Amino acid sequence: MKDETIMLGFPWCLEAHHTGSQFLWIRPYGRAGLGIMVWLNVIAILILAKPALIVLKDYETQKKAGVVLVFDPKALGIKNAFFWEHEYTGDKENVS
Numbered sequence: 001m002k003d004e005t006i007m008l009g010f011p012w013c014l015e016a017h018h019t020g021s022q023f024l025w026i027r028p029y030g031r032a033g034l035g036i037m038v039w040l041n042v043i044a045i046l047i048l049a050k051p052a053l054i055v056l057k058d059y060e061t062q063k064k065a066g067v068v069l070v071f072d073p074k075a076l077g078i079k080n081a082f083f084w085e086h087e088y089t090g091d092k093e094n095v096s
Contacts, residue, residue, distance in 0.1 A: 071084055073085060
């Protein structure tokens, strides 16, 4: 029997392969899972891009000025950086 591929609509993750093997039914689920992981990663990159670019610009500015490199999230307007806020101030008792 030939290896036939049937496309089940627009999503390419819903391919069905017919080669006579009993385990080819799992392939569409694997591709769908990979597709979901890819989109979650794209969303995470979009969320983290703005703070990452802010930090990069600050790093380049400090390096160009020749000062000691210090990461201060409060000065950059980055919220919820609890570890870095306490590490920066030297308050090691409140770090969990």
